Amino acid sequence: MKHAETVTFGGSDLDRAADLRGDIPALAAAMQAPDTRCALIWRGKPLISGDGALDLVRVPMTHPVLAEARSAPMLLGRENGAALFAHDLSAWEPEGLDSEALKQFIDPSEQRHPSFDGDERFAELRGIMTRLSARDAELAATMRSIFAWHASHGFCSKCGAKTEWYQAGWQSICPSCGTQHFPRTDPVVIMLITRGNKTLLGRSPGWPEGMYSCLAGFLEPGETIEAAVRREVMEEAGVPVGPVRYLASQPWAFPSSLMIGCHGEALDGAITLDPNELEDARWVSREDMIEAYAGQRSDILPGRKGAIAHFLIRNWLADRLD
Incomplete structure (x- = not known):
């Protein structure tokens, strides 16, 4: 089908930087590089900005909001040669959270973190996916899937021990039996x-x-x-x-x-x-x-x-x- 890759989440030629995932010194250097950026997600909702066409927000690795992340960052890839990570802020509890909205078929509610004073907000990906660029849609879908997998696969399916992150979030390893686990699709x-x-x-x-x-x-x-x-x-x-x-x-x-x-x-x-x-x-x-x-x-x-x-x-x- 000639138009196959124009489907939403169809791909944007993202450099997923697989060569960096297992290179601990390179990852450490990337996290300290001034041009490295980080995308954010809260309970499956990416942080976006804009009106009409939307942008996935990218913050520097020095942004104070990252102190609230509940796990290590995952590596999304490279953009223009610079590393791009993702952090999960799901531990944050917004004031006045509408728990009923979260249960709807498509959650219409948006959450604004006090660390941002612009129009940045967390929004349900189902509701905004067609308003993101191909690149931002791919990034948002990727980090949503990976963090969801880690949230539901925190223990080894072979021996039951708690697993540990590896490969910048793209793998987990059981320290007890050594079994390697990979994100499920x-x-x-x-x-x-x-x-x-x-x-x-x-x-x-x-x-x-x-x-x-x-x-x-x-x-x-x-x-x-x-x-x-x-x-x-x-x-x-x-x-x-x-x-x-x-x-x-x-x-x-x-x-x-x-x-x-x-x-x-x-x-x-x-x-x-x-x-x-x-x-x-x-x-x-x-x-x-x-x-x-x-x-x-x-x-x-x-x-x-x-x-x-x-x-x-x-x-x-x-x-x-x-």
Whole structure:
């Protein structure tokens, strides 16, 4: 697919500086270099600034807010030859925190740290991802995924001992049994299933009223991408799928998946819904989908902008899947 890498989080040719990760003297020197910068995250929310188009905030390593970090910094990479790290400030407790907002499908609340006196604030990545540049979106997704992995994998899965950071955050090692652990990425197939002039969409329980999206599911061990597409569509909607082809991928940092976008051709149009998987599934014509994307339908709300489902459907409507 010619437009594959234009998907949100699709990549920005970031130099991830893998050569620095295990070089302790080089890392120490980088953290003291005057041109080194650090991005910040709080409970999965990156620190951003701006209005309209947004920027990921980068602060010097001498900024006083870094004293509140609860762990060592992770190395994101290099920008213009200078190292860029990330710090997690999740231990900070904002005054008047709206705990109910944090539970919403997309948390609309923003948090402003007292160390900043401008428009810097922590914001939910789902809500701002399309307003960031490709580079800033990649950086924000990367640090969100890595810190989330460390938060949920602090102990060795082999012996249960507490693990230690290594490779500037890109690895952890068990000091008890020596097992090495690496950040986990879960592969997920997400499929644009078509039959003639229609595409198959579904909705999960708990989604906003009227929101529909492409069907998706995790790959299982020993399974090919194509087999996973066919299995998931059959399990969820009872629709048999024939030819399957890969279109594009998207790293999805919620918490850490790789969405593998595919196109599949349905062999039958009859839907047999599994209510344990989906609340509803339906065939939607191009004409109806165009109206939905134009905001002219109340019964069909397209998936959120920035998600690969939105990207796949939009390119299908524009006849740009090749």
